[in-house]
Amino acid sequence: MNVPISYIVALSGVLFSLGVLGVLIRRNAIVIFMSIELMLNSANLAFIAFARMMAPAAESLRGQVIVFFIIAVAAAEVAVGLALIVAIFRNKESVNIDEVNSLQG
């Protein structure tokens, strides 16, 4: 693709900032999780862009392998996180994080 790498890094930065904004303004725990996924995804986009920037050096493919690992870790994180949200919902009958303010179950 004949687009400057800095454009793609800028897009990745904008997506990351939107993810941060989502974590800050939303109260629904599930939507906050989705914003975290958005941030992970923007980091992946930066990795792929830098891998393309370093290509065709043989080492540049490592950037894509790192993205593969990030996706695997994100899958594990989502499984545990959603299980936690379900467990909290059983106790509190709500996924609003403002109502989850005590260490007591």
Place this chain on the structure above:
Amino acid sequence: MTIDLAIFIGLAAISILTAISMLLSRDAIYSALFLVLNFLAVATLYLLLNAAFIAMVQITVYAGAIMVLFLFVIMLLGSSQDKLGGPYRWQLPAAILLGLGLIAELGITLASRGEALTGGSAPLSEAYGSPASVGRLLFSEFMVPFEITSVLLLVAMVGAVILTRRGKREGL
């Protein structure tokens, strides 16, 4: 304006607009569906950046498995409509100000040091980023992290089962 730049601008607009829509949707179901669209746009960008295998992994794992899990949990818990911002009135303006500040800092950094980000237009062989090339690297140089990933996924699976199990948890 080259055709590549036009495609990039279109994909960037789709991904940013879907991300904003995800933030502003009142219903969590709509947020999840907007996020799927965002992941698909980013996967197309991966394809354009010669990362074919990662693009397919993105679609199957992210847009497929992870988002189905999200939708399943939203439907299980019932989607609740919620207001933006927290219990304090200053929270929403402060969050927007800080988010815009982050975007501005990234823009300033890129504008002042972005000239170091050159390259990216070197011609590549078709094998670059293919499943064979990424797989060869995964099973040679990254063998140990790859095996640890399988343990990590097993731990996550066991953890999810234990956390959502009913009964016999009074002692915890």
